[in-house]
Amino acid sequence: MLDLDPYLLRAFLAVAEIGTVSGAAATLNRTQAAVSMQLRKLEDLVGVRLFSRSQKGLSLTAQGQIMLPYAREIVRLGDEAGKRLSGKTIRDRIRLGVVEDFAAGHLIRILRNFRDQNPDIEIDIIIEPNRRLAALFNDGLLDLAVCDVTCLSRKPALVWTEYMMWTVRSDFVVDAGEPLPIIMFDEGCPWTIPVTGALSQRGIKWKTACVASTLVAVAAAVRVGVGIAPMIANTQPEGCRTLDKSSDLPGPVRIEIGLYNQPDMAEGARYLVDFITRHAAMLPA
Incomplete structure (x- = not known):
């Protein structure tokens, strides 16, 4: 039988989250030597290497990735x-910042389940664009942030891959002889670059039909029939469809959304991070 010591697992989780033994030691209030010894003991116990070591720090091996959810669950239980x-019971208040496109979909189910199980934890949900969320997080005004990974330089606790699909009103007809009318994000949005890249990759002629700064504005423009908009699948409004795949049309736009937490977050925020991580299967892979 494999008897996994939670004391060793806490060291493993801290290093996996922070990426260095020194940072994990400071978080756990242990010495670097103690944390290094705990990692060696755990690797000896399971019989595989859990981390690969480089000048940049430590990163999880394939076996470490397998261990991660089990370690979290054992410590949580x-x-x-x-x-x-x-x-x-945990009584706390969490300031959670979420980019609008993500808040409108999958995350709602997880937050609802979390509140049902933890009624004494209050959650303030702040909806802002990606870069605004990153600025608030860096200023310490958010406990947790869910935004595009290009907006923050630190390591996220969790990353989801999403695909933006080219969305039009159901009766919209693409005129092959004219430039595609694209509903574009404002200039400060990090998704502008991959969107224009997807168009350029296939040499597609296009024009900016309008600029929309919010999900509501994008959805309204699509429903009015102004043009074609890149949208996360579960945010597509009623009466709209995804363009059929064609060599003459742009492909899906890949983006990555990260969950970020402050290093000194309170117990309630840490519990929410663990909860979201454990229920990540409810979110897109």
Whole structure:
């Protein structure tokens, strides 16, 4: 039987999250030597290498990636058992910033389930564009942020891959003889570059039909029939469709959304990060 010591698993999780032994040691209030020893003990116990080491720090191996969700669940269950047995509940308030396109879809289900299970944790949900969320997070005004990974230089706790599909009103007809009318994001949006790149990659002639700065504005422009907009699939409005795949049309636009947390976050925020991570299967892969 494999008896996984939560004390070792906490060291493993801290290093996996931060990427360095020194950073994990500071977070755990342990010495670097102690954390290094705990990692070696855990690797000896499971019989595989969990981290690959380089000048940049430590990153999870394939076996480490397999270990990660199990370690989180074991530590979580131990913490939860302690709280339930002692009669303690978490009372906290979390400032969660989410980019509008992501908040409108999958994340709602996870947050609803979290609130149902943790009614004493209040969540303030702040909806802003990607770069605005990054600025608020860097200024310490958000506990957690969900935004495009290109907007923050630190390592995210979790990353989701999304694809923006080219969306039009159901009766919209593409005129092959004219430039595609594109509903474009404003200049500061990080998704502008991959969108224009997808158009240029196939040498497609296009024009900016209008500029929309919010999801509501994009959806309205599509429904009016102004043009074609790149939208995450589950945000497409009623009465609209995705353009059929064709060599004459742009392909889906790949973007990555990251979940970021402050290094000194409170217990409630840490519990929400763990909860989202455990339920990541409810979100796009």
